[in-house]
Amino acid sequence: MANKSERKRKIAIEEGAIVLGVLIAGFALQFFTGESTSFNSAFLAFPVNVVFIVLLLLILFMKRGTVLSRMASGSLSVILLGAITLATLWMGLVPENNVKISWPFVLLYLLLLINLTAVISVRIKSLSVRSIPFLLNHVGLLVILLAAGPGSADKARYFMRVGEGNTEWRGELLNIVDSSPNKDELKELPLAVELIDFKMEEYPPKLAVINVNTGESMPKGKGVFFEAVPYTQEKIEEWILTVDTFSYKPRYAPSAFVSAKDLMGNSVAQGWVSCGNYFQHFKLLSLTDSLSVAMTFPEPQSFKSQVKVYTPDEKVREGEIRVNHPLRVGSWMIYQHSYDTQRGRDSEWSIFELIYDPWVIPSYIGFILLMIGSITLFWKGGKR
Amino acid sequence: MSWSDFIYFAIGSLSLWTLGVALLYLLKRNRAGNIAIVAGIVLFATFIVGLWIGHGHPPLRTMGETRLWYSFFLVIVGFATYMHWGYKWIMSYSVVVSGVFIFINLLKPEIHTSNLMPALQSLWFVPHVTVYILSYALLGAATIASFIAIKEIKSGNERLIPLIDNLVYIGLGFLLLGMLMGALWAKEAWGDFWSWDPKETWAFITGAAYLVYIHSRIMNYKLKKLLWLLPIAFILLMITWVGVNYLTAAQGSIHVY
Numbered sequence: 001m002a003n004k005s006e007r008k009r010k011i012a013i014e015e016g017a018i019v020l021g022v023l024i025a026g027f028a029l030q031f032f033t034g035e036s037t038s039f040n041s042a043f044l045a046f047p048v049n050v051v052f053i054v055l056l057l058l059i060l061f062m063k064r065g066t067v068l069s070r071m072a073s074g075s076l077s078v079i080l081l082g083a084i085t086l087a088t089l090w091m092g093l094v095p096e097n098n099v100k101i102s103w104p105f106v107l108l109y110l111l112l113l114i115n116l117t118a119v120i121s122v123r124i125k126s127l128s129v130r131s132i133p134f135l136l137n138h139v140g141l142l143v144i145l146l147a148a149g150p151g152s153a154d155k156a157r158y159f160m161r162v163g164e165g166n167t168e169w170r171g172e173l174l175n176i177v178d179s180s181p182n183k184d185e186l187k188e189l190p191l192a193v194e195l196i197d198f199k200m201e202e203y204p205p206k207l208a209v210i211n212v213n214t215g216e217s218m219p220k221g222k223g224v225f226f227e228a229v230p231y232t233q234e235k236i237e238e239w240i241l242t243v244d245t246f247s248y249k250p251r252y253a254p255s256a257f258v259s260a261k262d263l264m265g266n267s268v269a270q271g272w273v274s275c276g277n278y279f280q281h282f283k284l285l286s287l288t289d290s291l292s293v294a295m296t297f298p299e300p301q302s303f304k305s306q307v308k309v310y311t312p313d314e315k316v317r318e319g320e321i322r323v324n325h326p327l328r329v330g331s332w333m334i335y336q337h338s339y340d341t342q343r344g345r346d347s348e349w350s351i352f353e354l355i356y357d358p359w360v361i362p363s364y365i366g367f368i369l370l371m372i373g374s375i376t377l378f379w380k381g382g383k384r
Numbered sequence: 385m386s387w388s389d390f391i392y393f394a395i396g397s398l399s400l401w402t403l404g405v406a407l408l409y410l411l412k413r414n415r416a417g418n419i420a421i422v423a424g425i426v427l428f429a430t431f432i433v434g435l436w437i438g439h440g441h442p443p444l445r446t447m448g449e450t451r452l453w454y455s456f457f458l459v460i461v462g463f464a465t466y467m468h469w470g471y472k473w474i475m476s477y478s479v480v481v482s483g484v485f486i487f488i489n490l491l492k493p494e495i496h497t498s499n500l501m502p503a504l505q506s507l508w509f510v511p512h513v514t515v516y517i518l519s520y521a522l523l524g525a526a527t528i529a530s531f532i533a534i535k536e537i538k539s540g541n542e543r544l545i546p547l548i549d550n551l552v553y554i555g556l557g558f559l560l561l562g563m564l565m566g567a568l569w570a571k572e573a574w575g576d577f578w579s580w581d582p583k584e585t586w587a588f589i590t591g592a593a594y595l596v597y598i599h600s601r602i603m604n605y606k607l608k609k610l611l612w613l614l615p616i617a618f619i620l621l622m623i624t625w626v627g628v629n630y631l632t633a634a635q636g637s638i639h640v641y
Contacts, residue, residue, distance in 0.1 A: 025388065072460035073602055074599065074602060074603050077599050078486075078596060078599045078600050078605075080597060081592055081595050081596045082596050085589060085592040085593050085596060086591050088585055088588050088589045089589055091580065091585050092582065092585040092586050092589055092623075092629070094633070097633050100580055134570060148577070148578065155573070177393060203499040233465070263531075295468040299499045299501065300501065300502055300504050301499065302505070303502065319485060322502070323502040323503055323505070323573060324502070324505060324506045324572050324573050325571060325572070325577070333575060335573075335575050337573070353574075353575055355576075360571075363577060367564055367567065367568060367577075370560065370564060371560075371564050373560075374556075374557045374558075374561045374564070375557065375561070377553045377554065377556060377557030377558075377560075378554050378557050
């Protein structure tokens with residue numbers, strides 16, 4: 001017995017030394033190739049990643065023996081998980097690091113893939129009902145790690161800005177957001193997007209009493225904001241504010257006619273309050289020398305683009321794209337990314353993010369397996 | 385219903401829970417205590433439902449709102465654990481910790497009612513956040529138990545280990561579910577399952593730390609040292625939950641609220 005635990009300890013120390021050695025090799029590689037030439041996953045693009053995955057999965061066909069059992073060692077799993085925890089801690093604590101593309105991290109990822117595949121390989125050689133939760137969790141994780149690691153090299157992402165009534169088929173690799181795209185860097189894509197209409201809905205803007213010198217809303221520390229909706233009444237400090245009318249015409253900024261009374265019911269002030277926009281100046285309603293009624297900018301409730309998507313096989317796909325509701329066209333997904341935020345609901349263009357990801361189906365399979373696997377943890381509950 | 389009504393429900397629920405725990409210890413039969421605790425849970429749930437209706441969207445957006453769910457789930461987890469294992473102390477501890485979070489909410493609400501931005505308007509929103517908070521509550525209970533176990537293990541007493549393992553497995557199960565649902569949601573909203581956003585990175589660290597624990601348990605490592613992993617993992621969890629907002633490495637996170 002004592003002999004056995006002594007042996008286990010020796011193996012764990014050996015494994016620790018091997019992992020440490022691999023990490024040192026990774027650091028050395030990082031050091032000699034220089035910070036700027038960190039791991040670049042581009043060379044893994046199809047078909048390299050598929051060859052890699054096939055080679056890795058050969059482990060599943062290895063015969064039971066010392067080699068396989070050493071690769072599938074439980075203490076190695078603990079060491080690797082610990083090392084991954086430390087690496088991600090570095091990622092989480094040090095600002096502007098690039099751990100995730102550094103050589104040590106990539107090698108660690110590789111070791112984890114080998115260990116995980118070997119563990120599965122051992123387990124499928126003695127299948128039973130009891131190994132189902134184990135396989136769900138480990139196979140699910142392996143599929144996800146393969147899609148997220150080597151698979152990610154096939155992923156492409158473009159941004160596309162389309163004006164209302166126009167059709168665009170060129171995408172830009174970088175985030176263009178509000179700057180005008182540099183036409184030289186545009187790439188022709190195998191699909192074109194026509195923007196039929198961009199629509200935006202907003203929440204009603206809010207009114208508050210603010211100190212015009214500090215910008216702080218009243219009462220101090222817990223400012224009260226209320227919606228600029230007709231006939232709304234709100235008591236803030238010693239004033240009762242009533243919204244008499246609310247107007248929001250195209251191009252113009254929202255504005256509310258507000259009357260302020262003191263607690264005795266005497267009128268203090270009344271007038272238009274507006275947050276202003278790209279076309280119109282903002283307006284305040286003064287209550288005292290330093291306090292005024294002000295309006296916040298309306299917050300977006302939803303924004304969506306009505307589009308037609310054309311593909312080379314001359315199919316036309318019509319649909320609506322909004323946040324959380326992308327449009328799928330083959331292996332492409334089109335996301336609502338941005339719009340002319342200066343103009344808000346009057347925006348005349350929309351920015352889409354187009355993502356090409358042939359690995360999305362394996363990813364979803366991995367997620368489903370791992371989700372069912374997590375649920376099995378509930379009744380497995382640590383019982384062995 | 386709005387946050388200004390919280391104080392009545394909070395004090396009501398806390399009194400019922402305290403009374404319930406006291407009755408559990410004082411009376412031979414547990415029924416009266418159980419009824420008081422359940423009544424407190426129902427009262428607290430009423431407030432959450434009322435707040436949900438009052439807001440017009442689920443109260444899951446602000447820090448204060450996540451604390452509200454935490455206080456709620458912690459008592460439920462404590463109660464379920466006590467019912468299953470018969471440990472009264474876990475019930476009393478969870479009431480104390482839940483009370484701390486209730487008081488934080490009363491004193492420092494951080495409850496600015498805000499409009500629900502388009503990115504949060506998703507079916508995944510409610511399950512993603514509640515499952516996480518539930519997992520935090522379970523792992524919180526495991527941490528409480530681990531402190532007692534660390535003391536007891538010195539005299540060779542391992543009675544709490546099955547309970548701890550149970551809580552960690554279920555807590556980790558929920559943690560993984562929260563993470564996976566978040567990833568599926570992220571795919572719909574931003575096009576990537578995972579983008580190493582600071583909150584994601586820390587959620588990963590937390591999950592990895594608990595994975596180290598359960599794999600070490602399978603390897604039967606010495607409990608005396610191993611048990612310390614649980615308080616450490618819980619510190620990582622707290623950084624994920626609240627600490628991320630203050631980290632310099634986390635500026636520009638999409639999860640800051």
